[in-house]
Amino acid sequence: MTDQATAPKEDWTYEELRSEAEEIRQRLNLFRTSLGRFFVNKQELIDLMVVAAVAQEPLLLVGPPGTAKSDLVLKFRDAMGVRQEDYFEYMLTRFSEPSEIIGPIDINQLRDGRYVRREDGKLPTARLAFLDEIFKSNSAILNILLTIINERKFYQDGKPQPVSLRVLFAATNEIPEQGELGALKDRFVLKAVSGSVQDDHFTQLIDAGLNSEVYKTLNQKPWIENHASLDDVLKAGRYLTYQFGQTTGTADGSSDRQRFFPDDVFREFERLVKTLVREDRIFISDRKLVKLYKLLRVRSWLFSGGTVTLDDLRLLSYLGETHQEMDLLAEKIPNLLGY
Amino acid sequence: MLLQFPNSETLVLAISGGTVPEDVCATAAQAAVAQDGSIWVEFEGRLSRTSVRQLRDWGTTVRRGRGKLADQFTECVSWLQLVPLQKEKGLTSVSDRGQAIFQLHDESLLPELVNEILRQGNDRQSYRKITGDDSCVLLRVIGVPYYSLLRATEQWAQGRMTAFIERAPRVWIEAGYQHPLAARISPHAGEHLLIDKTQRWQNLTERPFEDIYRQSEFLLPAAAEPMADATTLPTLQVPIRLTRSTGQEAAEIYVLTDSACAQMDQFVRASSDAVLERLAFAITESDDQSPTIIVRIRPGRGTPPVLVFDALACRSFLKIPNLFVPVGNRIHPPLRRDAVRDLLAEDESRLIWLAPVTDGSSDAAVETTRAFVVRSVEDSAFLPLTSWVDYVLERDAETLTTWRLAHQFDFEDFVCKEERKQTKKKPVARPEPDRTPAGTTASSGKTPRKSAVKKLIDRFRGSAAQPPEDEEIVQLKAELSAVESRFLAMEAPLEDPQRLPLWDQMADLNAALGRSADSSICRQHRLWDDDHPDDHNWALWFETDVQAAHRLGAATLCSSEGQVTARELRRILKSTAPAPSEVAQLASWIAWSASTDSDIELLQQSLAAVQQHLEKYEASLAVRSCWLAWLALARISDDVLLLARARDRLLDRIYQHGLTADRDLPSFLRSGGSHAGDRFRQVREKVKDLHATIRAWSVANQGMASPKTKQYIDLIMAFAFARLGEQSLAAELLHSAEQDLLDKPDFVHHWLYDAYRYRIEAVLAGRPADGPFPESLLTRLEQIERIDRYKVDRLRQHSSILEPVEKLNPYHKWISRDDESLATRLGNLFSVSSRSELADRLQAILGEKLSTDDRARAVTIGLELSTRLGEQFAAGLLSEVVPLDRKLKDPVARANLLEKGLQIAAHYDHAAAVQDCFSRMTALLDQQTDAEVATLQALESLLSRSFVTLRKMGMRDEIAFLLEAMTRLVRDSRQEADSDPERLRILLQLAGGWFYFSQDRGWKDIDDARQLLLSGRLMEEGHVGTKKQTELAIAYLSAVSQAPLDEAVDRINDLFCSLEGIRDGATVNSHYSLKQLDIVEALVQTIVSDSFTMDSHSQRWLDDEEFLIRRRIHRDMRNMMD
Known part of the structure; x- marks a missing residue:
């Protein structure tokens, strides 16, 4: 069970956060640009990881083996200084059991008739988690994951218990077509492709890859530069959450959208969504649409301090549910936006 | 209102x-x-x-x-x-061909809109500016992107931009809305109607829209920078080298530098001249003045020989004939062929090769490219290698003197004793350890022959004996030849006991010469013709077959101790594909065992298995061997039915196929002795000459027929040569026919060629050439269209090479498959393979109420098939022959019935029925005075068939009688002229019959026929006359082929040199001349028949053989039943 006494602080007030919001923003920007130096052509993915982390929305990395998906998350974790007890990673297989994810049953408590799991060091206690091959989950794991991702809780002895999970990254080689995994798939608003870079960045890949091998062998981690921490991410997310809900205290009582989403950009947003839904048959649920708004705001705050621009609408490129959709959106969205 | x-x-x-x-x-x-x-x-x-x-x-x-x-x-x-517009639930997108019009009241929106649509890949835009109170710009877009269409529906666009979509012809409704009655709206002619959601109707006069490209200026990101051509270009130096290639091409030239002459010498000594003939060579001098020999493989048939030299092997490169690179190499970098040729092989008079050199710049073992030096030699320097080779004898030739039969063999007088040993149960001595049973002991009671030849014979008996020396072989052969000559010269009947000792001698001599097959056949004849053979003969027969099996490497019944054991017997009986020699020794063992009581217990213990095995594989046995074995088995088991079944099978075999020469006759009888052997060789020579004549005749008579007829003639002649043993000639004709017939895709030619080839190859391989075609051929036939199928079947119908047994109806495709007429049902019986089904169906037909004519037809067919159904069935049908004949009126139907009755009665040795049929046949002939020629023709053809039967029954007198009667009938019949072709045909058939009796009574008719054929009179009758000409020519050839050989060949040659008028007008003309092929095939079938290749004496001899076999079988059967 989570030790509430040692749980890190996350209940910052708006006033506390407002004073350091800009500083946090700059640190996070520095973090993401610094981390991008250790990868070849993965800056966009790193930016997306930061955005998703701040928005506390799960991000799915899709790509063939050997395209730095796991490496991105590991370095992200290292660079962010995430403590071991705050981190959980696991490669799922068809045979993975729930106990491997959420901990084994506590035998002693079971003798007392209580169905309680020992979740220390497992997903419920982690604030940052990485689930590799997430779609290889079997139905037992699936239910647990859905509850954790969606409701941020899991059941101990029949009682719901909040989980510490704040940032979830997942990776997969293939996006499944099966219906039962559709719910899990839908939890990921953003799905980004981590592709091979050797065609266009052959030399850089060799150089960077060699360096990476050297670091691994010599156990060096130069990407740990302490530019930002997980707390910074969480603070940024909480700060923006406060902003989303603010309507009072403003001069005109305007909503977040009215303040930070210019009409023309919003119209473009609406138009893009309708076009994707109608013309390209991209499925965007209402829930996803709202989350998309959040992500747009996060991105705009992170990159430009607040107002959403047309450039932020590039996030719609990551709405694809299948490889074909991903490829289509990667080309179409910039085209529609005029880039 | x-x-x-x-x-x-x-x-x-x-x-x-x-x-x-x-x-x-x-x-x-x-x-x-x-x-x-x-x-x-x-x-x-x-x-x-x-x-x-x-x-x-x-x-x-x-x-x-x-x-x-x-x-x-x-x-x-x-x-x-x-009617107000109805708002759509969601904006309907426009199809790729659908049109939309954007009405832009705010012209400043136009560039952004156009760019946005262009950005989405759509340039099908045109515009029009409207002036006046409602000035605006209209932008028409075909296949407008949904994204841009949405723009017009946004709030900000109200009043500034409206998009209209054409919902009905020339009726445009605001995007996002529908008019429920849009289809009823009819704008004025030459006008379009734009309806917005406020129900405002705007009329738009139809005028052309301007392409947006005209109004657009596309700005290049940077100014164009023209590039000036360079006036000079430095020459690029590209080194050419050799590099490894993955090809596995064969070498075509070899360049010998090290010890070239010695290598060549060694090579030539060990190579055949066939290889040397493929090679050419040239010699040059290298820098160190040692000779370099270049050996070149000349193009020719077959794959080039692989030569093993310590030399540089090169192959041609890029198909440049005079350029060669080392095998496994290629030029690097790869250049175009013309570039390589210009660079390296421009001089076509020289042969050029690239010799690799090491340039010392890198480790040769690992270098991937190598330098080379170009070497060449004049093409004219090459000479055939054979011109350089002299074959010399190491020793002088020794003149050999001809061996003459100058030796006198001091034989003792041979006394043939008429001994008849009655005892059958005397045990015979066990076989010797050398696996040869010893049968010739004093216990046999025979006086041993003590001649020199006999000593030779005794020396070489037994499988362990050393083969005779050359001189001894000569002696034995001479003796054998002499005995054979005495045998042939003897006037006594074949079954005369005087011949028995000769059979013994021939058997012994053949055995000594290692000719086990002939020896065994002679032994069988000896036992066959001897009513009471002694044990010694049985043993000798078995001994011969064991030796034969041993020589051929097959399993033998005798163990290493020379005894027949259960183990060896089991081994033989278990074999699922026994060699003929194994089956033969089983048969002889059975006969020996049963006749002498040797191994009788072993035989009785294995009786069932032995019977089963023998029945399964008896087809490989000689008829005599088979019958003697079954007779022995029947006696042991006292089973008459067993013998009856064996009899039926054997008689059916003889009926269908006659005697098998190589199994049933010794060599000297197959070739009819030395005289007939000469005749056979003469026939072969003359047929070769005849081929050219026939071909020339075909060309001269081609007319409208296909010129491919010559190729079909070649195929028919190939068949003839195959039958005559001229294998290479047959193969050559097959090959040349293939080249000429199959030069173009044509199903008919292809199929017929394959069919002929199948038959010819069967003959060449010694297989029967009368079975059905392979499944693949028949399947191909089923898949073609009717006309082609007709052409193929037409030739099949006529050709007895292609269809020696089955007679086709080429019109069968046009005949309803549901034809249940009696004729069809009777015809279908021939294709029934199951004996029981055949019997049931025949019984069913015979059980119906049929007219007399139909019943006669059914009985005739039934008799034809009765050899498969057994004697009892045949007897039932035979009993109907005479009563039916009394009722029948049609003489042809009567002749059919009687001829078949005669045949089957003789087949089953029903003497009374034979006599009845014969007497009724003669009576039938007597009644045919004034008969029509068609009737006579039918009668004559039937009688010809009965001649064959009667010959084999030994009824020569009866044949002569019928011949006489028929001849008289024809001559006396009402005809207008002696030269009438139909009449002449009958007389020609009869003439052939007279030749059989060595009588030349038919020559006049032959001369008359020749005169008519060459006169051209028949050709005046048009198509009918051509048919008569053909049929008469066929009859003429059949007749003259029965004459003495020289006369026959002269007549045949003469006919083909002079015969004209064989023209075709048939559908098949496009592929072949049917009449020509009829004639040629009739000739070929004649010349390959025994009657042509054998002299009359030998022919008669064969007929007697069959007769004697039948007689013995029937006699044994009667004895068994008694």
Whole structure:
């Protein structure tokens, strides 16, 4: 069970956060640009990881083996200084059991008739988690994951218990077509492709890859530069959450959208969504649409301090549910936006 | 009239339902919309009462005055204008060909909109500027992107931009809306109508739109920078080297540098001249003045020989004939062929090769490219290698003197004793350890022969004996030849006991010479013709077969101790594919064992297995061997039925196929002795000469027929040569026919060629050439269209090479498959393979109520098939022959029935039935005075068949009688002239028959026929005459082929040199001349028959053989039954 006494602080007030919001923003920007130096052509993915982390929305990395998906998350974790007890990673297989994810049953408590799991060091206690091959989950794991991702809780002895999970990254080689995994798939608003870079960045890949091998062998981690921490991410997310809900205290009582989403950009947003839904048959649920708004705001705050621009609408490129959709959106969205 | 519609739906209903007539709807009206949503319409005219009543039912009110809405009425061009647009649920996208018009009141929006649509890949845009009060820009887009269409529906665009989509011809409705009656709206001619959601109707005169490209200036990101051509270009130096290639091409030249002459010498000594003939060579001098020999493989048939030299092996490169690179190498970098040729092999008179050199710049073992030096030699320097080779004898030739039969063999007088040993149960001595049973002991009671030859014979008996020396072989052969000559010269009948010792001698001599097959056949003859053979003979027969099996490497019944054991017997019986020699020794063992009581217990213990094995594989046995074995088995088991079944099978075999020469006759009888052997060789030589004559004749008589007829003639001649043992000639003709017949795709030629080839190859391989075609050929045939199929079947119908057994109806494709006529059902019986099914079906037909003629037909066919169904079945049918013959009127039907009855009666040795049929046949002939020639023809052909039967029954006198009767009948028949072709044909057939008896009574008829054929008179009768000419020619050839050989060949040659008028007008002409092929095939079938290749003496001898076999079989059967 989570030790509430040692749980890190996350209940910052708006006033506390407002004073350091800009500083946090700059640190996070520095973090993401610094981390991008250790990868070849993965800056966009790193930016997306930061955005998703701040928005506390799960991000799915899709790509063939050997395209730095796991490496991105590991370095992200290292660079962010995430403590071991705050981190959980696991490669799922068809045979993975729930106990491997959420901990084994506590035998002693079971003798007392209580169905309680020992979740220390497992997903419920982690604030940052990485689930590799997430779609290889079997139905037992699936239910647990859905509850954790969606409701941020899991059941101990029949009682719901909040989980510490704040940032979830997942990776997969293939996006499944099966219906039962559709719910899990839908939890990921953003799905980004981590592709091979050797065609266009052959030399850089060799150089960077060699360096990476050297670091691994010599156990060096130069990407740990302490530019930002997980707390910074969480603070940024909480700060923006406060902003989303603010309507009072403003001069005109305007909503977040009215303040930070210019009409023309919003119209473009609406138009893009309708076009994707109608013309390209991209499925965007209402829930996803709202989350998309959040992500747009996060991105705009992170990159430009607040107002959403047309450039932020590039996030719609990551709405694809299948490889074909991903490829289509990667080309179409910039085209529609005029880039 | 003023109507108040409660709502727009009622108005729509009234208009769409026709309650308000169309002409009313199309007229202008005044209308207003009240606050409650009701629509007031005032129009000129009135509606019918029905309409009014209907409208009232729907809640419409007829008003008398406008009331409070008086000033709200506005003009509308038609009632349809009153129908409000309905908002769509979601904006409908436009198809790729659909059109949309953007009406831009704010012209500043145009560039952004155009760019946005262009950005999405759509340049099918055109515009038009409208001036006036409602000035605007119209942008028409074909296949407008949805994204851009959405732009016009946004709030900000209201009043600034409206998008219209064409919903009906020339009717454009605002995007996002629908007009429920858009299809009814008919704008004026030359106008388009734009309807927005405010129900404002705008008329747009039809005028062309300007392409947006004309109004667009596409800005290049940077100014163009023209590039000037360079006047000079430095030469690029590209080194050419050799590099490894993955090809596995064969070498074509070899360059010998090290010890070239020595290598060549060694090579030539060890190579055949066939290889040397493929090679050419040239010699050059290298720098160190040692000779370099270049060996070149000349193009030729077959794969080039692989030569093993310590030399540089090179192959041609890029198909440049005079350029060679080392095998496994290629030029690097790869260049175009013309570039390589110009660079390296420009001089075509020289042969050039690239010799690799090491340039010392890198480790040669790992270098991937190598330098080379170009070497060449004049092409004219090459000479055939054989011109350089002299074959010398190491020793002088020794002149050999001809060995002459100068030795005198001091034989003792041979006394043939008429000994008849009665005892059958004397045990025979066990076989010797050298696996050869010893049968010749003093216990046999025979006086041993003590001649020199006998000593030779005794020396070489037994499988362990050393083969005779050359001189001894000569002696033995000479003796054998002498005995054979005495045998042939003997006047006594074949079964005369005087011949028995000769059989013994021939058997012994053949055995000594290692000719086990002939020896065994002689032993069988000896036992066959001897009513009481002694044990010694049985043993000798078994001994011979064991030796034969041993020599051929097959399993033997005798163990290493020389005894027949159960183990060896089991081994033989278990074999599922026994060699003929194994089956033969089993048969001889059975006969020996049963006759001498040797190993009788072993035989009785294994009786069932032995019977089963023998029945399964008896087809490989000689007829005599087979019968003697079955006779022995029947006696042991006392089973008459067993013997009867064996008899039926054997007789059927003889009936269907006759005697098998190589199994049933010794060599000297197959070739009819030395004289007939000479005749056979002469026949072969003369047929070769005949081929050229026939070909020339075919060309001269080609007419309208296909020139490919020559190739079919070649195929027929190939068959002839194959039958005559000229294998290479047959193969050569097969090959040349293939080249000429199959030069183009043509199903008929291809199929027929394959069919002929199948038959010819069967003969060449020694297989029977009379079975059905392979499945693959028949399947191909089923898949072609009718006409082609007809052409193929036509030739099959005529050709007895292609279809020696089955006779086809080429029109069968046109005949209904449901034909259940008696003729069809009887015909189908021949294809039934199951004995029981055949019996059932035949019984069913015979059980029907049939007319006399039909019953006669059924009985005739039944008799034909009775050899498969057994004697009892045949006997039942035979009993019907005479009663039916009494009732029949048609002489041809009678002759058919009697001929078949005679044949089957003789087959089953029903003497009484034979006599009945014969006497009725002669009576039939007597009754045919004044018969029509068609009747005579039919009779004659039937009689010809019965001649063959009677010959084999030994009924020569009866044949002569029938011949005489027929000849008289034909000559006395009412005919207009002796030279009538139909009549002549019959006489020609009879002439052939007379030749069999060595009588030349038919020569006059032959000369008459020749005269008629060469006169050309028949050709004046057109198509009918051509048919007669052909048939007469066939009959002529058949007749003269029965004559003495030289005369026959002269006549045949003469005919082909002079015969004309064989023209075809048939459908098959496109592929072959059927008549020509008929003639040639008739000739070929004649010349390959025994009657042509053998002299009459030998022919008769064969007939007697068959007769004696039948007689013995029937006699043994009767004895068994008694």
